[in-house]
Amino acid sequence: MEQQLPPHQPTLLSDKPWLKRYPQGVPADIDPDRFGSLMALFEQSVADFADKPAYRNFGRTMSYRELDRQSRNFAAYLQQGLKLQPGERIALMMPNLLQYPVCLFGALRAGLVVVNVNPLYTPRELAHQLKDSGAGTIVILENFADTLAQAMKHSRIDHIVLTRMGDHLGLLKGTMLNLVVKHVKKMVPAYRLPAAVGYRQALAKGGEMTYRRPELNGDSLAFLQYTGGTTGLSKGAMLSHRNMLANVEQCLGVYGPMLKPGEEKVVTALPLYHVFALTVNGLLFLRLGAENLLITNPRDIPGLVKMLKGYSCTCITGVNTLFNALVNNTEFQNHDFKTLKLTIGGGMSVQRVVAEQWQDITGSKLLEGYGLTECSPLVTVCPYDLEGYNGAIGLPVCSTQVRLVDEAGERVRYSHTPGEMEVKGPQVMRGYWGEDGKDDDGFHDGWLRTGDIATMDEQGFLKIVDRKKDMILVSGFNVFPNEIEEVAMSHPGVLEAAAVGVPSQVSGENVKLVVVKKPGSLLDEKAMVAHCKQYLTAYKVPKVIEFRDELPKTNVGKILRRKLRDKAA
Structure with a gap:
């Protein structure tokens, strides 16, 4: 019989204790090079699921076949109309609309580097990100055009593609929505951008142009994803095609046993410009041929609940504040969730009271995950066979190393002893934009510093004690x-x-x-x-x-x- 240590003596941890706790079907490692680029992943998905619905928004459904055609037209316009070369940066500034995946995959198919921009930025914040990233092209929703007009006084933009809310909804419905948004709800401040090209015009022109598939590989830069800035200055994390592909395969590794290709219906309330939704909702579920319900305004909780009633979703992702708002909504509490099988919480700590209320109401466990922009983003996730909330952020995902270090940088070797979490894996960024070789702030002996204080138990479950700076x-x-x-x-x-x-x-x-x-x-x-x-x-x-x-x-x-x-x- 194994000798038990007294309670005051911590247990020595092995290097990867979590592997023994992985549920059935979860691999220890994944192949980050299964696809040569995000473009290759996209091409396979639109071919495999061509006639299935890809995205739904404002009552309009776009199939994978149409997504393929529209993104191809946009890619051709970027290449031939705007003469953009692979590696140039393009900013996308819009909420969850059908335009976003068209522009996202169009930009990637043109070999460009996507710079996701928060539409609620002030002119100063926008000017900083445009200047720092060197983006010369931007696709922006008309609602935020005034912000861009002000920001351009302090940044250089060569090309502007301007879209409106209803641009994918057909002539009658789209025109009516655009009129209501601009003249009834007054959601479009006056602006002046005389050089802007209309989004629909760009697609039409691209449809008449030749598309040339660029040569990309795993090391090609795919995204400049700026950190949230909740604890300090926002920086551009350089995420390669391989970084993002690795994290998609890691997500598939940990969630895959619960999911069936071509059969999933996911609710995307988090904006796709956020790295959590980008990887999980935008890329993982693309890989699976899922249908994605895009929520344009997640702050409208009654409106969100109404949309859920007409959508038999199988998966939903969100942050604690969203789940908290939903479980406190009477209409949500009375909803039927018999099809819901996977709920993923990330972006911030999930609180016990919220997780338990969610499980009581929906019958679905709220599986907390943890990640960073710098890690594409997933690092750990609660296993799908967990009985319920346990206060942990889960186990490290496949092909990921995690260690805890003390103030001196020495590894913490005992369970339940706090230390700063450091990460290694194929999903870890190349570095911060403009800081090549200056990795003292981000890395320690090749390990990414997370800035989060955590503990690990004997099974490998990690718990965040808190942000080091908080x-x-x-x-x-x-x-x-x-x-x-x-x-x-x-x-x-x-x-x-x-x-x-x-x-x-x-x-x-x-x-x-x-x-x-x-x-x-x-x-x-x-x-x-x-x-x-x-x-x-x-x-x-x-x-x-x-x-x-x-x-x-x-x-x-x-x-x-x-x-x-x-x-x-």
């Missing part, structure tokens, strides 16, 4: 915001919560908790503190409580603790 220091004790937020969220009157450090002359920093109450809740500061005292040691209990109507978030729903910290400072 750590609160109270009288020499480390306080991790996720722990405070988890406790706050367990109160029945709390809808959302975020914890940050605020300056203190006595203890260096105190914990501040910002709370969004549920409608009708009578929760006050005294009751919130009393609740926290039940579950937290004294130095972790928030000294400052602030109630707000909403928390600052990125466009994909990630809470911006940095903004809360900046205001407090």
